[in-house]
Amino acid sequence: MGAAPSTQNRPGNRMSSYPGARPQMQHNPSWRPPTQASSGNRSSSGTATINGPGAYSISRNATGSPQLFRVTIPQNIRPNQEFQVYAGNRIVRVRCPPGSRPGQMVQIEVPPEDLVHNASQTVAVLTDAEGDGGGGAVRMNSQARMSNASQTINNISSQQHQQPQQQQQPQAYNVVIPAGVRPGSTFPVSVNGRTVQVQCPQNARPGMTVRIVPPPSMSSPPPGVQSATNLNRPPEEMRRSEVQTNRRTMLQTFEVVVPQGVRPNQPFSLIAGGQRVMVNCPANAKPGSRIRFNLPVSVDEKNDKTESGHGSVSQSFKYDTEDGWTRSTRVSDGKFIWIRMDRDGKVIQEGDKFDIETSAYVGNLQFLEGNDIRMRTGRLSLMPASVYTVDSTVKDEHGREVVGQGEISTIQRKPFNEKAAWLQRTCKKLGVPWEEGHMRICVRRENLLDDSVKAVMSLGRQDMKKTWRFEFLGEEGIDAGGLAKEWFLLVTQAILDADSGLWLSSTGNQMLMRINPASEVSCPEDHLIYFRFLGRVLGKALFEGQLVSGHLVQYLYKYMLGWPITFDDLESVDPDIYENLKKLMAMNPDEIEYLCLDFTATQSLLGETQQVALCPGGEEKEVNGDNFNEYIECYFRYLMLDRIKAQVTELLLGFYDVVPEPILTVFDYQELEIMMCGLPKINMDDWKKNTLYTGNFEGTKARSNPCKWFWEIVTDEYDQEMRARLLQFITGTSGVPSRGFSVLQGSDGNIKLFTLNGIDMRPNAFPKAHTCFNRLDLPMYKSKAMLREKLTYAITNCQTGFHLE
Structure with missing residues (x-):
């Protein structure tokens, strides 16, 4: 008899997660095909192949027919183990059915390939809500216009709302197909404040007007209608979207x-x-x-x-x-x-005057509609913490x-561990189910940052909550989570690099990055786009439980959380100014006016010192004992926000495009940094404790000589850098999850403990990593010296990237 369908996620090495194959004959193999398709040329199966970088929207092809394949179970494969085969032009993983044996033929049914729509649009133009036009942002019109990604639609059934509710018919709308949209592809449309995806008819072209009837938006089903549970989704995504709670x-x-x-x-x-x-x-x-x-x-x-x-x-x-x-x-x-x-x-x-001991402010972001439906704009200001609400x-x-x-x-x-687990459960509930669409982000490694910015900045806010799969064009690696780990690390490392001109190392801590107030000089046309992009990436990383490369200064995490910012936060911005202002506060108020200060500050721009007014007419306003508190407050506001307001605004707008602010209220700023960056130090005892042993190590576990030598080398001989390199080699990231190795994530977002898998010794064999499973295949070396040589060479000479088995 065939085995019952499994709900466990069993992706292959960097394989995309898709529904399992249906049982055929007496067997029920499970499979996970990668997507090899997007806009461009179509294959014989009706799937468009990806031929360039961009963001691609993936949806199921409901009209295709399943394909049957017959495969032979390889040698050394036991029942319930998986093996990888080619089926047509796809790679699939098959689970060996119970009762079968090597050499036996089994038949599998593979559903039709995914139909890929090209959803890659031009980068959305940011809207400047403040009206100063800085950094290439477009000033917001009094009536926001739509870009080619969305449009204003005309209601052609406005009288239908007068009908009784039980007889109400769906409203119809006229929509003009935007430029660049091909037949069969989708484009977003705003309907009464709600974004819906419209599929371009096969016989239509840009500029034509089509009639649509959007689906109703209901918070609950009508009386007498039962809520159905969708069973036609991948097992992984079923667990991601149907999070149970007690x-x-x-x-x-x-x-x-x-x-x-x-x-x-x-x-x-x-x-x-x-x-x-x-x-x-x-x-x-x-x-x-x-x-x-x-x-x-x-x-x-x-x-x-x-x-x-x-x-x-x-x-x-x-x-x-x-x-x-x-x-x-x-x-x-x-x-x-x-x-x-x-x-x-x-x-x-709170008192009326600014007090360095008691006053606190919170960054208040007022959301506004922009010129492009994909990108909101907003106004950011500092307001007293006591009047800020969420x-x-x-x-x-x-x-x-x-x-x-x-x-x-x-x-x-709750304790931090429980809060972190709750956040991931909540984000899964907020995510878009797999069968409703997912995204494929295609980038070139040699042009990583530019391709990534164009792809992410072409997406709408709902796309940010879809599952993303990544492809490095020209490489064999297929994403089942491993490439996603690498992408988040590489892209944040690139954008937070001080050489980019967008960020600077903090004066007090070189590991912490702060916004460069002169970022517009480095990127005069589009510097704000990079900050919106980074905000989206950080929000998506937190949403998916991914780690990022680079730590931000503390007050930026406070902005993200709506946490009170105090005078002491100035120390991380400019320690010298912080100390000087404190000394001024200790002076006798009557002596202040003899310092000949005015309401201005100096800043250095490309080696040139400039004077900046802290308030309108600041050059003419002298500081005295009566307005000294006002002077300190103006200086505080200038350093903490005013000189970087445009950058912080875009960073927060991007971050909140993914993560809703209310769920962030459970964390403090230190916990948020840990969530996003992982533990700063590798705990070897925790690592050893949360390790699985498989293959040739299954019986002896850590008692096997190769395992004992491995831990002796890593613990006694490797320093923190080498341990981090080893961890990156095996898991795709040098960071450790916020709750330690016990919650190390695998390719499907679920816990996959670090695994040492013993394999037979072959001539000149090297350890091999499987980043999607956090697994290291370790040959049965005959000596500790040989293990050290091969392991060290592998982790120090393996380039960042992935190869299939």
Whole structure:
């Protein structure tokens, strides 16, 4: 009898993940074909072959016919093991059925190849919301115009909304096919604020008007209609998009006594249901009065208890005794806010003047529609932390709530490991299911950064949440996750290189990168595009659990998180100015005016010193004891934002194109850096502990001589650099996941522990890496010296890139 279809993801070495083959005869092999297609020439199977760099939208070909193949099980293959074969012009992986043996013939059915639509458009033009036109950004029109990637459509059934709901017909629209769109390819269209993908008819051409009926957008199915579960998707993507949870959110009522010293309409803070909340004292209440409020609380469905372990309607509370800024929930609207408290739990109101000890600001990004539907624009400003708010729920593109306030509040109090795992689960729920489309990013290694920028900057925001597969043109490597690891590392390494002129090494730490205020000089026409691109790449890396190459200065992570930025953050920008301003603050206010200061700052641009006004008319405004705090604030704003406002704005716009801000509220800026860059040091004990042994090592495991020699060399002889090279050789990255080797990811995004696989010794054999599986094939060397020689040569002479077996 044939084996039941498996739901485990079993991709080949750098193979793309696709649905498994259907059972034929008495066997049910599973397979994973790579995509070899895109726009351009079509193969005999009706698939267009990729012939150039760009971003390609992949969708299933529903009209093709499956193909049957017969293969022979190779020698040394046991039941349930996989082997690789060619089927037509594709490479597939077949799982050896139970009860079969080497030499036996099996028949497999391979579904039709994917039909690839060329979705590569020109790079989207950024819109300058501020109106200064810096860096080539186009000033936003009063009525934003669409680029060739989208267009304004005319409603030709506007009267249909007057019909009763049960008789309402779908609305139809006229759409003009944009230039560059070929028959069969898709292009985005904005319909009532919603982006839909339209497929160009086979008999149509650019400039023609076609009639479309977009699908309805519903937050829930109509009454009497059952929600169906889609079973026609790849096993990997089923796990990615159908993330199960045992939590739900319920509304609970809390009763609290107004504390002493709180006046009517004055806010006070407390802990309710395990989370920090801020309550406004009602106008008719006074200290000692009992008031009630409702609050969403996350509940574990297994035992139907709240996270704090209480199930009663009215719960007790406690005041937090810690000082400083803390994230809280505003009861009136459920939004997250920042508050500062004293030890009695009273909210400290910020003063009117800037104070280097207590004042804090948050980067507030106001989103605006741009000239191109693919690229929003926005205005960034620094606002007092006490008035900054963030939504406490996350919704998908259809307006359906994916994550509620109670769940986020619960996760905020969890340990880092649990928060990191929650983020990945949430991102999988927000991702676009595989069968609804995925992207293939094709780049040339010799032109990596330019090709990558053009590909990523041609995508819409919904494309950023699709699964990406990568192809380095002209190479044999096929992506099942390994190439993605390499792409994220190489492209961030290239753009964060100080030689690019976009970034500079931090004065205090050469490993940390800060934005070059003069980046426009290095790239006068398009420097802002690179910052939007990097923001998208960083957001996509966080969304997919990938690591990036390069650490940013601390305050940039604070911008990403909406975290309070304080005067002390100036130290990472310019330590000398930071110390000088502190010395000025210690002076007698009456002595300030004798320093002959005005509201200007100096900056060096290509070796030339320039004077910059910190406020309008700053050259004429003298600093004295009365306006000294204002001077310090203006200097603070200039250094932290004003001189790099355009770059930071684009960085954040790109980052939020992928990751919604509410889910970031569970992290602090240090945790975000760890999430994106991995652990800075390799823990050898953790590495050894989380290692699997297969092949010839399966029985003896670490007791085998080659395994013992391997660990002795890596632990006792290799320094941190060599260990990092070894890790990169085996896993495709020199970074370690934020939670250590126990959650090392494989090609499918799931945990694939580091594996030592023992293979038979052949003449002049070298260790061989399989980056998609985090596996090292280690020959059964006869001596430690030989193992050291071959291993060291392999990891120091292997170029970055991949080769098939």
